[in-house]
Amino acid sequence: MRYEEYAALYKNNLLDDVVPFWLKNSQDPQYGGYFTCLDTTGKVFDTDKFIWLQCRQVWCFSMLYNKVEQKQEWLDCAIQGAEFLKKHGRDAAGNWYFSLTRTGDPLIQPCNIFSDCFAAMAYGQLYQATGNEAYSKIATDTFHNILQRQENPKGQYSKAFPGTRPLQNFALPMILCNLVLEMETLLDKEVVETTISNGIRSVMDIFYQPSMGLILENITPDGEFSDSFEGRLINPGHGLEAMWFIMDLATRNNNQDLIIKAKDITLSILEYGWDKENGGIFYFLDVKGAPPQQLEWDQKLWWVHIETIISLLKGYLHTGDERCWEWFEKVHAYTWSHFPDAENGEWFGYLNRQGDPLLQLKGGKWKGCFHVPRGLYQGWNTLQQIAAKKESLSTQVS
Structure with a gap:
């Protein structure tokens, strides 16, 4: 499939299926x-x-x-x-x-x-x-x-007893990396720059563990590894989603080295989190290979896959690394053959390890009108940019 054909698929699913589903029913x-x-x-x-x-x-x-x-x-x-x-x-x-x-x-x-x-x-x-x-x-x-x-x-x-095992969690620093760009025009310039700097440092220098090539979900206040259920936890989807946030910040700051680092981490997390037996990306893993605390660890979730697609496409757009495109086609094929519901619209959210829908719902306490439409928009937009860039390079060569 050509870049333009992929772009049209994402655009049409967004505007002709997903958005009308929520507009009509919610x-x-x-x-x-x-x-x-x-x-x-x-x-x-x-x-x-x-x-x-x-x-x-x-x-x-x-x-x-x-x-x-x-x-x-x-x-x-x-x-x-x-x-x-x-x-x-x-x-x-x-x-x-x-x-x-x-x-x-x-x-x-x-x-x-x-x-x-x-x-x-x-x-x-x-x-x-x-x-x-x-x-x-x-x-x-x-x-x-x-x-x-x-x-x-x-x-x-907070349910934690103070002082016994203090941990810092990855989710908030990760979200602030995206939120600050969303709100940049409303905030004081110094607040924006400080938040961006702190967000990049937190994600890329504290939670990211170079020796593992992975991002930990929880670390000690000093940034150290905690050998506990929480400290060993890997949430591949969080790390993969965070990498396109970082690429957007790096693009804003014209920092190609940071883009390349985020692209490399994307590929490392994906290789680690991919289910080589059944396909798809695991929800949770234990970095030491111990049984995860989360009983749903081997489920395949909608948001994990659509966010991964965004990071792969942005990595390919900004670096041209062919591994990003190869992985995109692999993740795209799994995602589009398992999650979208051609009969009733929108996407299933929760699959078992083998890829069958566990729940028939299209929305619930955790799934709403967000990851699918945002991911489809980002995919459509980034694929258009890739197509335009390829066309420009082709014109220059000829």
Whole structure:
């Protein structure tokens, strides 16, 4: 398949399948916000509203409006979700809850800082679409609150006993690498540069272990290995997703060496995380080969595969390393033969090790309108850039 044909596949699946699925099935016309618990056909099976998935959908439709086409129905979808969240999503201190009832009553306290991360991302993107200063203020206030909480993100809700085995987790530094670019135009230049510098250092110099060629999910406060369930944990999808965030930061800073390093880490993690018996990428692994704590360790998840595709395509675009393209075609073939549901639309989220759907749902507590549409957009856009670059080089040669 040619680059242009791949690009068309990603574009068409995004605009003709995935986006209409969520637009039609997820909006709550009575109370606002979105239903994310959707069965295989898009029917709602639970009405609880999870803040980070609500915010991700606000971001998604705002992004589509800003970057693809200024469709009013996309903007309306984003605004109604944002207004629901504006009314119900935060506690008195401005921290975002984890989940709400359908009507907007809090269900779970603000125990998860990722609600805040995706709220900042959502309102920043929606501000770009609307120019509404109220959305800008929510985005910037939330971002600064994240920075204040980043050393102790769970705060009073942490289950860990203080001081016994303190660990720092990879997820927040990783997300900040992407979030800061999303919000760059709204933030003070010094805050942006400091956040970018700290994010790159954290991901590439602290959590990345050169001796392993892998990124650890948890390390000690001093950046050392912890020989424990948490310390031995490898989440290949997290590391692979983080590498395209780093490539975007490196592109912004015109740092080709950093792009090459991120590309090389992508290939190293993928080689390690690929199931050589059944295909696909494992969800969790233990770096010492011990039995993982997570019983779902051998499942194949939608987001892991689509995020890997983005990193491979960006690695190929920026470096021309043919290994990236070879792996892209391999991961693409697995992904597109297992996850998209041609009959009912959207993608399955959870496969067993052999590649069969474990759950028929299209959305739930953890899967919403985010990784698939974002990945399809990034894939479409990057494949177009690859095609244009190849065409330009061909013209120069001839």
